[in-house]
Amino acid sequence: MKALTWQGKRKIEVSEVPDPRIEEPGDIIIKVTSSAICGSDLHLYELMGPYMHAGDIMGHEPMGIVEETGPAVTRVKVGDRVVIPFNISCGHCWMCERGLQSQCETTQVRDQAKGAALFGFSELYGSVPGGQAEYLRVPHADYGAVVVGRDLPDHRYLFLSDILPTAWQGVEYADVPQGGTLAVFGLGPVGQLAARIGVHRGYQVIGVDPVPERREMAARHGIETMDFDKHIAARLQEKTVRGPDAVLDAVGMEAHGSPGATLMQNATGLLPDSLAQKAMENFSVDRTAVLHAAVSSxxxxxxxxxxGVYSGAATPMPLLEMFDKQIQIRQGQCNVRKWTETLVPLAEDPTDPLGLDDLVTHTVPLDKGPELYETFQKKGDGCIKVVLKP
Incomplete structure (x- = not known):
């Protein structure tokens, strides 16, 4: 089959790889009909090379049609249309039963001291082949695969794999009071959806992003927008009297405006993998321009x-300001299956309350994937969300 594979920093290729096969009784094989490129994929494309291997299959936002099922699979059937959550969870361990599917004790990557295994996401999370491919093996499919209807286009369901529940959980964690104010930093795919969810819930929402096309998309959905600059905290406080009740950071470790951290990240990438891993696990820092602005705002x-994803082992934080302001912080990988039953009806609602029909900016064949990785990273051509069609 064809798949997008990692071959080095900023180097994604279309490769011929072996078709997946049933390996465990609970597996299914799906024929992928749509697979998105996520902002988290760009971390692998740019920074996480020391944990990647040439030939790793990319992608963790797939959906498709079930082609084959293992002997222990009873709920999912051949021919079902399914969305596949990015984290692989069993549904019956202590963590899953408490809605912490991203910490699934059955699939935890213990040799890396990490949580649940993820599709297409480096040896840190299990080196599980991803879904930017023609076919995908799905473990623990009776719990993980989300069976959806057939009457709506893929994009109405595809985002249930990651960015829609990630945005929903982010807004839940923001704990905005009724009628309160939510500022969303970063209007990429997760930020767009988080801002729309805030509007859906009746909050005053302010979206912050330096890219005009992203601000324009957000504005179409009733979101007030601001450019990001060094005065953003003062501007937000002026607009909201005391500052927003909550700030959602949808940017993460590759934020613009942190030249020192960028230099350190680039220098780490020049080391041999074994040394780079040690550096990342002990001395790495994130680009914190957005994170610190959020604390101040x-x-x-x-x-x-x-x-937004952070991974720096030694990222400096303004603890004095955080303590003095009595800020509470919530964070973490999304527990995708916790939110499925809430979000499927919103995805299927004919009125499209979250604007899922207005998010995808580029739909291309799988063969065009490598060039769209570059376009997405550079924020060129108005690129906000890319969907690949194998």
Whole structure:
């Protein structure tokens, strides 16, 4: 089959790889009909090379049609249309039973001291082949695969794999009071959906992003927008009197405006993999321009919700300001299956309350994937969300 494979920093190729096969009784094989490129894929494309191997299959936002089932699979049937959550969870362990599917004790990557295994996401999370391919093996499919209807186009369901539940959890964690104010930093795919969820819930939502096309998309959905600059905290406090009740950071470790951290990240990438891994596990720092701006922006006693991915082992934080302002922080990988039953009806609602029909900016064949990785990373051609069609 064809698949997008990692071959080095900023180097994605279309490769011929072996078709997946049933390996465990609970597996299924799906024929992928749509698979998105996620902002988290860009971390592998740019920074996480020391944990990647040439030939790793990319992608963790797939959906498709079930082609084959293992002997222990009873709920999912051949021919079902399914969405596949990015984290692989069993549904019956202590963590899953408490809605912490991203910490699934059955699939935890213990040799890396990490949580649940993820599709297409480096040896840190199990080196499980991803879904930017023609076919995908799905473990623990009776719990993980989300069976959906056939009457709506793929994009109405595809985002249930990651970015829609990630945005929903981020807003839940933001703990915005009724009628309160939510600032969303970063209007990429997760930030767009988080801002729309805030509007759906009746909050005053302010979206912050330096890219005009992203601000324009958000504005179409009733979101007030601001450019990001060094005065953003003062501007938000002026607009909201005390500052937003909550700030959701949908940017993460590759934020613009942190030249020192960028230099360190680039220098680490030049080391041999074994040394780079040790450096990343002990001395690495994230680009914190957005994170620190979020801390400065939120009102005293407010909440900071982190949906953007951070991985720095030695990232400096403004603890004096955080303690003085009495900020609470919620964060972590999304527990996708916790939110499925809430989100499927919203995805299927004919009124499209979250604007899922207005998110995809580029739909291309799998063969065009490598060039769209570059376009997405550079934020060129108005690129906000890419869907691949194997």
């Amino acid at each position: 939120v009102r005293r006693g407010g909440t900071l919700s982190l949906s």
